[in-house]
Amino acid sequence: MQSLTLRIIILISVGALAGLYLPWYVMGVQAGVLAFLLKFPIKTSFRTGFIAGFLLWALAAFWMNSNTPSALPERMANLLPLQGQVSLLYVVTGLIGGILLGFWSWAGARLR
Amino acid sequence: MKFIKSIFPLLLALLVTIGWDNSWGTLPPFGKLLSPFHGFWVNAEKASTEEISEENLDIPGLLKPVKVVYDEMAIPHIFAENDHDLYLAQGYITAKDRLWQMEFQTHFAGGRISEIVGEKGLASDQFQRRMGSVYGAEQSFEGMKQDPQAKVALEAYSDGINAYIASLSDRDLPLEYKLLNYKPEPWTPIKSALFLKNMSFVLASGTDDLKMTNILRQYGREVAEDLFPNYPFEESPIIPTGSPIDFKPVPIPAAPKDFIGLGSAMQTPEKDPNIGSNNWAVSGNKTVSGMPILANDPHLTLSLPSIWYQVQLVAPGVNVYGSTMPGTPNVITGFNKNIAWGVTNVGSDVLDWYQVKFKDAKKLEYWHDGQWKKTKLRIETFKIKGGKDFVDTVFFTHHGPVVYLSHEKAFKSNIPVGHALRWIAHEKSQELTTFYRLNRAKNYTDYTEALRYYSAPAQNFVFASNEGDIALWVNGKFPLKSKLQGKYLMDGTDAAADWKGFIPQSHNPHVKNPARGFVSSANQFSTDPSYPYYLGWQYAPSERGRRINERLTAMQKVTIDSLRGLQNDNYNIRARKLLPLLLRSVKSNDKALSEVKNWNLQNAPESIGATIFETWVINLQSFLWDDEFGADEKIPMNRPAIDRTIHLIEHEAQARWWDNVKTKNIKESMDQIIETSFKATLDTLAKQHGPMGPEWAWAKHKQTGVRHLIPGMDALSRLHIPIGGGGSIVNAATTKTGPSWRFIVELSKTGNPKGYGIYPGGQSGNPGSSHYDDLIDTWAKGELKPLLFMDTPNQSSNRIRKKLTLSN
Numbered sequence: 001m002q003s004l005t006l007r008i009i010i011l012i013s014v015g016a017l018a019g020l021y022l023p024w025y026v027m028g029v030q031a032g033v034l035a036f037l038l039k040f041p042i043k044t045s046f047r048t049g050f051i052a053g054f055l056l057w058a059l060a061a062f063w064m065n066s067n068t069p070s071a072l073p074e075r076m077a078n079l080l081p082l083q084g085q086v087s088l089l090y091v092v093t094g095l096i097g098g099i100l101l102g103f104w105s106w107a108g109a110r111l112r
Numbered sequence: 113m114k115f116i117k118s119i120f121p122l123l124l125a126l127l128v129t130i131g132w133d134n135s136w137g138t139l140p141p142f143g144k145l146l147s148p149f150h151g152f153w154v155n156a157e158k159a160s161t162e163e164i165s166e167e168n169l170d171i172p173g174l175l176k177p178v179k180v181v182y183d184e185m186a187i188p189h190i191f192a193e194n195d196h197d198l199y200l201a202q203g204y205i206t207a208k209d210r211l212w213q214m215e216f217q218t219h220f221a222g223g224r225i226s227e228i229v230g231e232k233g234l235a236s237d238q239f240q241r242r243m244g245s246v247y248g249a250e251q252s253f254e255g256m257k258q259d260p261q262a263k264v265a266l267e268a269y270s271d272g273i274n275a276y277i278a279s280l281s282d283r284d285l286p287l288e289y290k291l292l293n294y295k296p297e298p299w300t301p302i303k304s305a306l307f308l309k310n311m312s313f314v315l316a317s318g319t320d321d322l323k324m325t326n327i328l329r330q331y332g333r334e335v336a337e338d339l340f341p342n343y344p345f346e347e348s349p350i351i352p353t354g355s356p357i358d359f360k361p362v363p364i365p366a367a368p369k370d371f372i373g374l375g376s377a378m379q380t381p382e383k384d385p386n387i388g389s390n391n392w393a394v395s396g397n398k399t400v401s402g403m404p405i406l407a408n409d410p411h412l413t414l415s416l417p418s419i420w421y422q423v424q425l426v427a428p429g430v431n432v433y434g435s436t437m438p439g440t441p442n443v444i445t446g447f448n449k450n451i452a453w454g455v456t457n458v459g460s461d462v463l464d465w466y467q468v469k470f471k472d473a474k475k476l477e478y479w480h481d482g483q484w485k486k487t488k489l490r491i492e493t494f495k496i497k498g499g500k501d502f503v504d505t506v507f508f509t510h511h512g513p514v515v516y517l518s519h520e521k522a523f524k525s526n527i528p529v530g531h532a533l534r535w536i537a538h539e540k541s542q543e544l545t546t547f548y549r550l551n552r553a554k555n556y557t558d559y560t561e562a563l564r565y566y567s568a569p570a571q572n573f574v575f576a577s578n579e580g581d582i583a584l585w586v587n588g589k590f591p592l593k594s595k596l597q598g599k600y601l602m603d604g605t606d607a608a609a610d611w612k613g614f615i616p617q618s619h620n621p622h623v624k625n626p627a628r629g630f631v632s633s634a635n636q637f638s639t640d641p642s643y644p645y646y647l648g649w650q651y652a653p654s655e656r657g658r659r660i661n662e663r664l665t666a667m668q669k670v671t672i673d674s675l676r677g678l679q680n681d682n683y684n685i686r687a688r689k690l691l692p693l694l695l696r697s698v699k700s701n702d703k704a705l706s707e708v709k710n711w712n713l714q715n716a717p718e719s720i721g722a723t724i725f726e727t728w729v730i731n732l733q734s735f736l737w738d739d740e741f742g743a744d745e746k747i748p749m750n751r752p753a754i755d756r757t758i759h760l761i762e763h764e765a766q767a768r769w770w771d772n773v774k775t776k777n778i779k780e781s782m783d784q785i786i787e788t789s790f791k792a793t794l795d796t797l798a799k800q801h802g803p804m805g806p807e808w809a810w811a812k813h814k815q816t817g818v819r820h821l822i823p824g825m826d827a828l829s830r831l832h833i834p835i836g837g838g839g840s841i842v843n844a845a846t847t848k849t850g851p852s853w854r855f856i857v858e859l860s861k862t863g864n865p866k867g868y869g870i871y872p873g874g875q876s877g878n879p880g881s882s883h884y885d886d887l888i889d890t891w892a893k894g895e896l897k898p899l900l901f902m903d904t905p906n907q908s909s910n911r912i913r914k915k916l917t918l919s920n
Contacts, residue, residue: 019149023282025129027147032125046121060148070156072287072880079827093146093153096132100143103125110121 004048007040011052011101019060027056027097028104035108042109049105050098057097058090135293145290150283152290155880160186160913168917172278173200173271177919179905180205184913185897186875186883189424191905198427199265199441201918203272203299206421210438210877211276212286213417215296216821218303218439221310222246223494228292230497241492242506243317244513245309248538253305255540259565262544266301269441273299287879288822294497307439308544312537314412315457316569318383320650321465322376322531323750325601329375330747331740339752339769342596342649343641345759346689348658350572350586350633351621353640359619361644367594368609373467373601374529377746378516386839386849387412388652389456390679391574392632392660393582395625399670404576405858407675408445408454409851411844414818416829416885418873420853424902425551432551433867433901435853438877442547445853449863450554451577454855456633458570458586461648462536464597464611466511466604467529475507475514475530481607485510511604512538532604534611536589541567556581556624563587564617572633578859584631586621586638589614595646615645630664633657634842653755655840659685663842672856672868679854680894681842682715686754687725693761694728697786704794704804715843717811717836720804726838727797727813731789733757739772761786810836816845818872818888828879833872835892843894854896867899 011031018026031049034040040048065073065086073086082088132143145151160182171178176193178201183189188205192198207214219225223240225233240246257263277296289295328336389410396402412419420435425443434446445454470487471477477484488508493501507514507530514530542565549562559575563585566573570588575581591598591611602609621638623631635652662685663678691708698705704724711721734742737751752760760767765782772780780788794804801807811834820828837843837850844850855869872891876883890897900911 016149019147024144024147024150025133027149028125028129032122057146057148061146061153064148064153064156068156068158070159070880070882071884072152072156075827075879076152079825081827093148096142096146099128100125100132103121103128107122107125110118 004044007038007048008052008055010034010038011049011105012056015052015056015101016060019056025100027053028100031101032104032108035105036112039112040105040109042106045109046102046106050102052105053101054094054098056101058094061090061093140291141293144293152287152880154283155287155290155878157876157878157881159882160184162913164912164915166915166917168919170920171200171204171272171275171918172920173268173275174918174920177917180916180918181902181905181912182914182916183900183909183911185422185887186881186913187422187424187900189900189902189905190426192427195261195427196264196268198425198430199268200272200275202423202425202436202441203269204276204918205272205423206436206438207273207276207299209875210417210421211273211296212288213821213877214273214299214439216288217310218306221306221313222249222303223492226494226496228294228497231499234494234496234502237494238492238504240313241504242513242515243313243533244506244535244538245306245313246492247490247513248309248312248535249302249306251538252309252541252543253302255542256305256544259542259545259548262542262548265441265548266304266544269304270299270301286877292822304440304544307437309537311437312535312569314387314569316462316537317381317535319380319463319465320383320750321598321601322378322380323748324599325373326375326747327741327749328372328600330749333370339756340649340750341756342599343637344654344753344755346658346755347637347640347654348661349637349640350584350657351623351639351643352626352628353642355623355626357644359616361619362592362616364645365592365594365612366608367597368602368606371467371601371603371606371609373603375601375747376516376531377748378531380748383459384849385652386844386846387457388635388656388844390632390634390656390660390842390844391454391456391572392630392664393452393574393576393584394630394664394667394670394675395582396580398629398668399858401671401858403578403859403861404580404582405670405672405675405856406447406452406454406574406576406582407679407854407856408456408574409679409844409854410445410455411849412852413848414816414850414852414872416818416820416873417877418852418871420871420873421875422869422871422899424900426902430552431903433899435855435869435871440544442544443551444547445855447857447859447865447867448551448553449578449865450859451559451575452857452859452865453550453553453559454574455571456574457635458572458588458638459635459648459651460570460588460590460638461598461650462568462570462588462591464534464602466509466532466534466602466609468509468514468532468604470530478509478530479605480510481605487514509604511610531601536568536570536591539567539589541589543567555579556583559583560585572638574631574633576857576859578861578863578865581625582631583624584622584633586633587617588620589617590620590645590647591615593646596649597646599649619645628665632660632664634660650753653753653840655685656842656844659683659842672858672866675856676868676894676896678842679851679856682836684713684715684722684725684838684841686729686840687711687713690729690754690758690761691725693758694732694786694790697783698790699787700791702794705790707804715810715836715838715841717809717834718806719810719836720808722810722836722838723797723808723813724793726810728790728793729754731793731796732786735772735785735789735792736760736769739774740769743774814838814845815847816850817847818885819848830885830888833888833892851891854891855899856896865901867901868896869899870896
C-alpha cells in the first residue's frame with residue numbers, strides 16, 4: 001500500500017526527471033502512466049497529481065529564481081499581468097503544473 | 113456511459129495539454145512558457161562577477177580557433193586569425209545575444225510578420241513587398257556577392273548565425289520565441305541584404321510627392337512653391353558656403369514638362385522628422401590634445417533590444433571597434449588605430465512617384481514614350497499564422513513597382529491608375545564593401561575609396577584620421593535630376609521625366625580640412641544652392657545643424673568631455689527666434705505666460721517653459737495651417753514647415769493663411785491665431801497634467817521611452833526616462849526616438865585611440881540578463897562609458913569578465 005505522500009513523492013521525482021530531459025507535457029503524461037500502473041485510487045488521484053504538480057512547478061521555479069536571480073520573473077509578472085508580484089507568479093506556475101498533473105493522474109487512475 | 117466516464121478525465125488532460133502547448137490569439141502557450149524546466153524561467157542569466165570565467169565552445173566551420181573576450185558591459189572583443197573566422201564568430205556571437213531581434217527585424221523587412229503574428233501583420237507585410245523590399249534586397253545581394261571579400265564576410269557571418277541556431281534546443285530559445293510560440297529558421301546571406309535595405313526604409317522612404325501634388329491641385333503652383341520653398345530661410349549647410357568645387361559638373365538633363373497628375377488619397381508614410389543624427393569632427397588645432405576628435409550620435413527609434421550591438425573585431429589587417437547592426441557583418445560606425453568615422457542621414461530625394469497609365473484593367477501594358485510597354489509581374493505569397501496564404505500580384509514598370517492602385521481606394525476611373533515607385537533602394541549596391549574597407553582604412557585615401565561603393569541610404573560620412581585630417585562626404589548614389597524633378601508626382605508616360613543616370617560619385621558634396629577647423633552634419637541641407645546639382649528640396653529642419661555649428665565655431669580647447677557636453681546640449685535655438693515673436697501677440701497676463709517668458713530656453717528635464725513652448729508650436733502649426741491643409745482626410749496634404757511659419761510671422765502678418773477659413777464671416781488676425789493657440793496650449797496641458805506645477809516638467813510631458821520591438825510589450829520596455837532634449841534639439845531625445853548610439857573618439861599618433869560611447873539599451877537581447885538594459889541610466893544622465901580597445905586577447909584588464917574559445 002502506498003501512502004498519499006509516497007505517491008506525491010514518486011510523481012515529483014519522475015516528473016522532475018521528465019522535465020529535465022523531455023518535452024514539457026511529458027511531466028503530465030508520466031503522472032497519467034504512473035497513476036495507471038501504480039493503481040492510484042480514483043478518489044484521491046486528482047488531489048495527488050495536483051499537489052505533486054503544484055509543488056514540482058512552484059518549487060522548481062523558486063529554485064530556478066534563487067539559483068539564477070534576475071529581473072525576468074518580475075518582468076513576466078508584469079506581462080501576464082500579475083502587477084509585478086513574483087510570489088503570484090510562483091502560484092500561477094504551481095497552478096498550471098498542478099492542474100496538468102492532476103488531470104493526468106486522474107485520467108490514468110480512471111482508465112484502469 | 114461507463115466508457116465516457118472513464119475517458120472523461122483523459123479528455124480533460126489532453127485538453128489542457130494541447131491548450132497550453134499552443135498560443136491562442138495573443139495568449140502565449142502557458143504550459144511551455146511557465147514550465148520551470150522549459151519556459152521563461154530557463155532564460156534567466158547569472159550576472160557576471162569580477163572573477164573571469166572561461167569557456168570553450170565547438171563551432172563547426174571555423175578554420176582556426178577564435179578567442180572572444182567579454183568586458184564588464186558584455187561587449188565582445190573577437191580575435192580571429194583570418195577574415196572568414198572573424199565574420200563567422202561575429203555572426204555566432206551576435207546571434208548568441210540577439211538572435212530573436214535579427215530574425216524579427218528581417219522578417220519585418222521582408223514582409224513576413226504575419227507568419228509570426230497572423231492576420232494583423234498583413235497590411236505592413238503587403239506594403240513592404242509592394243515597396244519592393246525583397247526585390248531591392250535581391251538586387252543588392254547580387255551586387256554584394258561581386259566583391260569576393262564581402263562575399264566571404266556575408267557567408268561566414270551567416271554560417272556563424274546558423275551554428276548558433278543549430279546549438280539551441282527548444283528550452284534554450286530566446287524568450288520572445290517562447291512568448292510568440294515559434295522557432296528560428298535557418299539564416300541566409302540575403303537576410304543581411306534585407307536588413308541593410310530596411311535601413312533605406314527607415315531613413316529614406318519618407319515621401320511627400322503625392323501630398324505635394326494634392327497641394328498643387330488645390331492651390332496651384334505659385335502657392336505650393338511659396339509655402340514649400342526649396343531652401344530654408346535659415347540654414348547652415350553641411351558643406352560650408354564657399355567650399356571649393358574640385359570637379360567639372362556633367363550636363364544636367366532637361367526638365368520634363370509641368371505635370372499635375374491625379375493626386376492620391378493614400379496616406380504615404382512621411383519622413384519622421386525625429387529620425388536623424390548628429391556628427392562632427394574637430395581638427396587638432398582646436399583640441400587640447402592637438403589630435404582630431406570625432407563624435408556621432410544617430411537618432412533612431414529607441415528600442416529594446418537596441419538596434420546597435422558593440423563589438424571589437426580583430427584579425428590580420430583589421431582591428432576595429434564600434435557599433436554593428438545585428439544582421440550584418442562589419443562595424444557600421446566606429447574607429448580603428450588610425451581613423452574614426454560616423455554617419456548621419458542625408459535627406460536627399462531618392463524616391464519618386466510616377467503616375468502610370470495602364471491600357472486596361474488587366475494592367476499588363478502601360479503607356480510610356482509613345483508606346484505600350486509590358487509590365488512585369490511579381491507574385492508575392494504571404495503565409496499567415498493560423499490562416500490561409502494570401503497572394504498579391506505586384507506590377508513592375510521600368511520605373512519600379514506599382515505600389516498604389518487607384519481602384520484600391522475610391523477613384524472614379526474604371527481603368528486603374530497606378531503610382532509606380534522609382535527608388536534608389538532598388539539598385540544593385542555594395543554597401544558591405546564600404547564598411548569592410550572603412551573597418552580597415554588607414555587614411556583619407558582609404559576612406560574615400562571605401563565610400564565609392566556606397567549607394568543607399570545616403571549618409572553624411574564624417575571622418576577623422578591620426579594624420580590630422582578631418583573630412584565629410586555627403587555620400588550615396590544620387591539620381592541626376594533637373595531642378596525640382598520629383599518634388600511632385602511625375603508623368604509616367606513622359607520619357608523626359610525618367611531618371612537620367614546618376615551624379616558621378618566624386619561629385620558628391622564633400623569637404624576636407626575646412627578653415628573653420630571642424631566639419632559637421634545634422635541632416636540639414638547638404639550644400640547651399642550654389643552646388644551644381646539638384647539633390648532635393650526638403651531636408652531636416654536646420655536647428656540642430658545651426659546650433660552645432662554655432663557651438664563648434666565658438667569652442668576652443670576642445671576635449672572629449674566638452675564634445676560630450678555638446679551631444680547633450682538642450683538649448684532650444686528655435687525658441688530663441690520664435691518665442692519673442694510669439695510673445696508680441698499674447699496679451700493675457702497669466703502665470704504660465706511669465707513661466708515661458710522667463711524660461712532659459714533649455715529643454716531641461718524639469719523645465720516647464722519647454723513643455724509650454726513645444727506644445728505651443730504644435731498648436732500654432734495646427735491652428736494656422738489645418739483649416740487649409742488638414743481639412744480633408746481624403747486629400748492628405750502636408751503643413752508648411754515651421755521655418756516657413758516663422759517667416760510668415762516675421763514678414764507676412766497680413767497673409768491670407770492667418771484667417772481660419774472654417775469660421776464664416778470672421779477674419780482672424782495673426783495675433784488672434786497666436787493667442788488662441790497659446791490658450792489652447794494651456795488648456796491641453798491642464799487637461800493632461802492638472803494645474804501648472806511639477807507635473808508639467810518637460811521630461812514628464814515628453815515621456816521618452818525605450819520600447820521592446822513587439823508593440824505594446826511595456827513589461828519588457830523602459831518607460832518614463834528622465835531626459836531632456838527634443839526633436840529640434842542637439843540632444844534629440846523624443847518620445848520614441850533619440851540618440852541611439854553616442855560615441856566620441858580622440859585619435860592618437862601612436863595608435864591608441866581613446867573611445868567613449870553609450871547606447872540606450874544593453875548588449876544582451878535577453879530580458880533575463882543584467883545586460884538587457886544596463887546602459888540606459890548612464891545614457892539618460894548624458895554620460896559615456898570608456899570603450900576598451902584591446903590589442904591582444906591575452907591583454908590583462910580589470911574590465912574583463914569572460915573569455916570564450918571557439919574552435920571546430
